[in-house]
Amino acid sequence: MRIPRAIGIILPSSNRVVERVTRDILDDLPGIDACFTRVPYGGHPPDGYTMQAFREAAQMLAQAQPDVILWNATRGALIGFEPDRQLAAMIEAETGIACTTTALATVDHLRQSNLRRIGLVAQGGEADGRRLRQTFASEGIEIVAGHNFDISDNFEAANVQPDEIEAHALRLASTATLDAVLVWSTNLAGHRLAGCPRRDLHIPVLDSAALGIMKALGSLPALAAAS
Incomplete structure (x- = not known):
């Protein structure tokens, strides 16, 4: 075999x-x-x-x-x-x-799917959030809304519960005109939300690890x- x-x-x-x-x-x-x-x-x-x-x-x-x-x-x-x-x-x-x-795959996916206005649920702090806005913008992707968990210890990111990630994704989608919400840390458990889209979200949720x-x-x- x-x-x-x-x-x-x-x-x-x-x-x-x-x-x-x-x-x-x-x-x-x-x-x-x-x-x-x-x-x-x-x-x-x-x-x-x-x-x-x-x-x-x-x-x-x-x-x-x-x-x-x-x-x-x-x-x-x-x-x-x-x-x-x-x-x-x-x-x-x-x-x-x-x-x-993962970073290169994400840019490719966003471009190919014409997802240009993104809400970002991210692991780091505000400084990291500002930096990500700059780097994604250089690739033609606009981060128009975001939530930063302010976690610097990568292990601790895995302790964030999926329900909390989901709540922030829903909040971002309700406060800005977005093409998608991106969960941006492969140690944040966003795959469940990305795999089971909710009707009240109306836009895709993308998980970086996936x-x-x-x-x-x-x-x-x-x-x-x-x-």
């Missing part, structure tokens, strides 16, 4: 959500597997990544021969997207395996041909 196709996922060391979301999505896709590895959450330069950690993580994933590698984290948007493009290019050069990131996974899955030849 041939082993399943697989996506390889690099996630932050303190993340408690990505693996759960991946399993939930793959439950509906028999014959697709996922392999995981982690890199340290902290210690990166303010404008980029500690490349050696990613090089080692990608090389370990490559031994499991996934079809694509995904960095499933949202840091790339905060530091301006270009470091994620450089990171993906480095991993592809080192492993020969296609690579993408967007990265779906982009990686979409690059698998069999799934890409079927979509």
Whole structure:
């Protein structure tokens, strides 16, 4: 029996959500597997990544021969997207395996779906919120409303309850004209809300962890041909 196709996922060391979301999505896709590895959450330069950690993580994933590698984290948007493009290019050069990131996948999805006015439910503080407005604007996406949980400890983001995320998504949708609400941290549990849209929301809710996974899955030849 041939082993399943697989996506390889690099996630932050303190993340408690990505693996759960991946399993939930793959439950509906028999014959697709996922392999995981982690890199340290902290210690990166303010404008980029500690490349050696990613090089080692990608090389370990490559031994499991996934079809694509995904960095499933949202840091790339905060530091301006270009470091994620450089990171993906480095991993592809080192492993020969296609690579993408959650931040890059999100921009692609928003553009392709013509979702340009976004409400952002995000992990960090007000300074991070202002920075995200700038970086998304540079990619043609306008953040017109937002809620910042003011969480700096990444592990603590996983403790935010889905009902609380949902309440802020509903509030943003009711106070601004939006094309979508984006839950922006792969350690915020937004997948339940994104997977079960409510009638009173009227617009899609997008979960960052799921967007990265779906982009990686979409690059698998069999799934890409079927979509």
